[in-house]
Amino acid sequence: MVAAKLLMSLGGDSTFDETLFAYITQDLTEEGYSIRHAALPESLSSALLAYQQKISGEKFIDAGIGRGDDYLLNEFVRTDEISWITGELATGREWINWASQLQVYLNRRLFLGLFSFESHFSHYRPGDYYKRHYDAFRGEATRVLSLIVYLNPSWNPLDAGELVLYKNDQDRIGTKVTPLMGTVVTFLSEEFPHEVLPANRDRYSIAGWFRVNTSVTDRVDPPQ
Ligand SMILES: O=C(O)CCC(=O)C(=O)O
Numbered sequence: 001m002v003a004a005k006l007l008m009s010l011g012g013d014s015t016f017d018e019t020l021f022a023y024i025t026q027d028l029t030e031e032g033y034s035i036r037h038a039a040l041p042e043s044l045s046s047a048l049l050a051y052q053q054k055i056s057g058e059k060f061i062d063a064g065i066g067r068g069d070d071y072l073l074n075e076f077v078r079t080d081e082i083s084w085i086t087g088e089l090a091t092g093r094e095w096i097n098w099a100s101q102l103q104v105y106l107n108r109r110l111f112l113g114l115f116s117f118e119s120h121f122s123h124y125r126p127g128d129y130y131k132r133h134y135d136a137f138r139g140e141a142t143r144v145l146s147l148i149v150y151l152n153p154s155w156n157p158l159d160a161g162e163l164v165l166y167k168n169d170q171d172r173i174g175t176k177v178t179p180l181m182g183t184v185v186t187f188l189s190e191e192f193p194h195e196v197l198p199a200n201r202d203r204y205s206i207a208g209w210f211r212v213n214t215s216v217t218d219r220v221d222p223p224q
């Protein structure tokens with residue numbers, strides 16, 4: 001577990017309130033998923049909202065399935081648009097820093113061996129959706145933990161657009177999550193099918209994934 005040890009030493013002096021991380025750890029241990037409302041630090045949520053609003057339209061690309069040469073647009077599955085978050089700007093760095101504090105915390109308690117993190121803003125226009133899917137496939141061991149936060153300061157039940165998280169393949173009812181600012185959702189990527197229902201208004205979120213290191217001796221696995 002060299003990877004986990006390396007990450008732990010990066011932990012240093014955390015500036016975040018670890019109470020939330022403790023709740024997420026407990027939820028993941030008991031259920032494999034966690035839904036926490038009013039959880040993301042408010043200063044971070046509002047900075048991310050401002051950042052997302054400033055990103056010009058052309059920085060968003062139609063979301064696809066897969067990466068690099070395998071990237072496929074598939075309107076049958078999803079119709080949202082995305083913009084990858086890099087550490088170029090302060091707010092992006094603040095977000096990545098928050099996520100890596102969570103990563104360090106989870107590695108210490110749950111020994112997940114989370115090694116890298118990638119994330120993007122998502123914009124679902126009215127009517128956009130992401131059909132029921134898994135973020136990772138069993139045995140591929142790439143994306144281990146999914147992390148989603150929402151950037152919508154208000155949300156009315158009539159706006160629809162909920163995330164529906166299902167416990168397993170048989171579950172057809174699931175748990176609905178309102179995409180309200182501050183809500184933090186985490187779940188084991190291989191375990192929980194989920195979908196985004198069409199919304200009646202613009203819907204903003206960040207979706208991210210922690211991965212384990214899948215490097216083999218002569219090949220370094222990049223985070224993106
Ligand atoms: O925005 C959400 O609620 C979930 C998005 C999602 O499932 C994904 O991007 O894989």
Ligand SMILES: [Fe+2]
Nearest residue numbers: 133134135194
């Ligand atoms: Fe997903």
